[in-house]
Each structure stands twice: as C-alpha cells, then as structure tokens.
Amino acid sequence: MDDLETRELRYFVAVAEELHFGRAAERLGIAQPPLSRAIRQLERRLGVQLLSRNRRVVALTDAGRVLLRESRVALDAVTAAARRTRRAGNEQQALVLVTKAGASHELLQRLLALSAADTDTAPVDVVLCEVGEQARFLRSGRADVALMHRPVDDLAGFDTADLHTEGQVALLPSGHPLAARPQLTLEDVSNVPDLPIARWPRLDGSYPDGPGPEVHTQSQLAQLVALGKTLLVIPASSRAWQWPDHVAVPVVDAPVITTVLAWSAGHHSSALAALVRAAAQIRDTP
Incomplete structure (x- = not known):
C-alpha cells in the first residue's frame, strides 16, 4: 500500500x-x-x-x-x-512577498511603487529572509511571491518573470590588497590563502567542503568580511548592505545574475497578475 x-x-x-x-x-x-x-x-x-x-x-x-x-x-x-x-477567502488579504535581506533593494522599491499605483493590486507585505530561504517560503505557502536570482536560487516548480540582469562583485575587507584592484577574475578570488570564500549551506543543510567559514546569515558574513576572515562574490546590487569596512570590486568573468519575480506554478490571482504587470514594466524600462 x-x-x-x-x-x-x-x-x-x-x-x-x-x-x-x-x-x-x-x-x-x-x-x-x-x-x-x-x-x-x-x-x-x-x-x-x-x-x-x-x-x-x-x-x-x-x-x-x-x-x-x-x-x-x-x-x-x-x-x-x-x-x-485561507488567503483566497479573504479579499482584503495582502500579497506576501519574500526577499533576501539586502538584495535587489532598488528593484524592490520600484516594484512596490508600481504595484501601489495599480488600482487592481492588493497591498504587498514584505518578508525579509536569509540566503536561499525564498523557495521554502513559497512552497510552504508562507509567501505568495518572491524576489529570487537565477542561476543561484532553486527555481524548480516556480513560474518567473525576469526583472533585471547584472554582473557580480567581490566584497572584500577594505585593507586587503585585492580591494585596491579595479577588477578581479574568479581565479583571483578563488586562490586567496588568507581570505577564503565563505561557505553557505546547501538545500539539505550541509556545507560544501573548503577552508572558508560556514555562514548562514548576512550579518555573520558582513562582520567576517570586515574582520578580514572571508570574502564573497555577490550580485552588484546586493552592495546595498555593505559596511564602510567593505570594498566591492567587479568580478569580470563571474556568471551574470538575473533577478526574477517567482511564484508557485499554477498559482493565479488578480493581485498576483497585477504584480506581474508591474514586474513587466520594470523589465521593459532601460
């Protein structure tokens, strides 16, 4: 059975x-x-x-x-x-949007402003999470929609609308020699004995092998970078949360990152459709 x-x-x-x-x-x-x-x-x-x-x-x-x-x-x-x-039975229920804290801040501001200007859109509540948590929020129904990043986030089972594509930067302690360079390569940042790349948990909670510190929150990561213990490579727009002790240097050969609006496949509502329209306006604006 x-x-x-x-x-x-x-x-x-x-x-x-x-x-x-x-x-x-x-x-x-x-x-x-x-x-x-x-x-x-x-x-x-x-x-x-x-x-x-x-x-x-x-x-x-x-x-x-x-x-x-x-x-x-x-x-x-x-x-x-x-x-x-439960939410479908409450017409006044806000649409819940989850996003990684500190990521895509300007895009989120534009999306919320365009959404508020659409008379068909419900209020949008924003939930901030840690790296890689958006998929679980969507799959568990704790959020209706998410800002996520291709190719680094788990988008299996979600419909998406592209918002913005950008390069990546290395976030470094300001006193490190690499911080003085105008640009870096992945090889440059992958072979720094005194500044190993931080390791994030996989989907199953385990960590990849490597010398870098294990981190699971951005506040941990920010302090470790400032202390000269690690570096990371992130989308350029994520610099919104960098500290004065950090320096961001472009990594010219890092994969480009596309910020997307994501929601569970087959999940449709007028409020969600209105938010997707707002996303399309952002995508179509140079």
Missing part, C-alpha cells in the same frame, strides 16, 4: 532531522515508544529500511534520505494548500 499519512511523514521528518528518537519525540510532544513503533510500521509498509540504528547512533539510509526530501516537499504542499485557501 503506497498511501502515506501526513502524521507518518511528520514523525519521520522529526526523527530524520534530529537523528535521535528521544529528541524527536519531545519535539513532537509524544512519548518515544509510539514514535518508534510508528517508524517501524512505516518501514514495514514501504518494504525498506529508512534508518540504521544501534545503541549510540541513528543514521539515514539512502532510502531514508529520499523519503526525507520527498516528505518535506509533501508537507510543505499540504501546509501551503491550507494557507492559500
């Missing part, structure tokens, strides 16, 4: 993320024995081992990693359906 209940998926996700039955049970607000039984029953129904266990360690199997990924998608979809249905 292939049917899975959302309760089973929530139980499994808790165990898979905690990798500890006791902590997962506490997180779910249930006792540990019924949680353990539920996971064993799930494994029997699917006919695969999801977790390898011994007295000290719980680890995901290959099948468990697949189910974790698919469970997150499924649970987000269920939550999103409920949230979107």
Whole structure:
C-alpha cells in the first residue's frame, strides 16, 4: 500500500532531522515508544529500511534520505494548500512577498511603487529572509511571491518573470590588497590563502567542503568580511548592505545574475497578475 499519512511523514521528518528518537519525540510532544513503533510500521509498509540504528547512533539510509526530501516537499504542499485557501477567502488579504535581506533593494522599491499605483493590486507585505530561504517560503505557502536570482536560487516548480540582469562583485575587507584592484577574475578570488570564500549551506543543510567559514546569515558574513576572515562574490546590487569596512570590486568573468519575480506554478490571482504587470514594466524600462 503506497498511501502515506501526513502524521507518518511528520514523525519521520522529526526523527530524520534530529537523528535521535528521544529528541524527536519531545519535539513532537509524544512519548518515544509510539514514535518508534510508528517508524517501524512505516518501514514495514514501504518494504525498506529508512534508518540504521544501534545503541549510540541513528543514521539515514539512502532510502531514508529520499523519503526525507520527498516528505518535506509533501508537507510543505499540504501546509501551503491550507494557507492559500485561507488567503483566497479573504479579499482584503495582502500579497506576501519574500526577499533576501539586502538584495535587489532598488528593484524592490520600484516594484512596490508600481504595484501601489495599480488600482487592481492588493497591498504587498514584505518578508525579509536569509540566503536561499525564498523557495521554502513559497512552497510552504508562507509567501505568495518572491524576489529570487537565477542561476543561484532553486527555481524548480516556480513560474518567473525576469526583472533585471547584472554582473557580480567581490566584497572584500577594505585593507586587503585585492580591494585596491579595479577588477578581479574568479581565479583571483578563488586562490586567496588568507581570505577564503565563505561557505553557505546547501538545500539539505550541509556545507560544501573548503577552508572558508560556514555562514548562514548576512550579518555573520558582513562582520567576517570586515574582520578580514572571508570574502564573497555577490550580485552588484546586493552592495546595498555593505559596511564602510567593505570594498566591492567587479568580478569580470563571474556568471551574470538575473533577478526574477517567482511564484508557485499554477498559482493565479488578480493581485498576483497585477504584480506581474508591474514586474513587466520594470523589465521593459532601460
């Protein structure tokens, strides 16, 4: 039988993320024995081992990693359906737009101004997030639309409207020798022993290998750059949040970045259509 209940998926996700039955049970607000039984029953129904266990360690199997990924998608979809249905029943509900803090600031200002001038547009609430979080906001229904960046953001399953294409810059501590150069290449910034590139988490939460510091917020990153501990390569417009201790130098061979307005495929409303029209005006303006 292939049917899975959302309760089973929530139980499994808790165990898979905690990798500890006791902590997962506490997180779910249930006792540990019924949680353990539920996971064993799930494994029997699917006919695969999801977790390898011994007295000290719980680890995901290959099948468990697949189910974790698919469970997150499924649970987000269920939550999103409920949230979107509630919003659809409230004609005065604002459109929620999520964007990475500090990114595309001027574009966002223009988009909001054009949207406000359109009598068909609902009010727009802006939610600021950290790097790479926009996709999860959209998939979970916590946001209706997002400002995202191609090719660096996860755009799978979204419709998009292009807004602006630009080059990238290296953000460096002002006292570093590279900060005095008029331009840099990717090779220049990839081979700086005293200034390794910062590492952002992947979609699964793990970090790529490398000598650079692990970061997950822009405030962390800004301070580490100012302290001379790291550098990063970002779209030129993201310099809106740079500190006086930072210098931005163009990276001439870095991939161009296109800022897009993104929303869940198949999600349509008059308010969203009006915001997309505003996006088209920005795209068509030199």
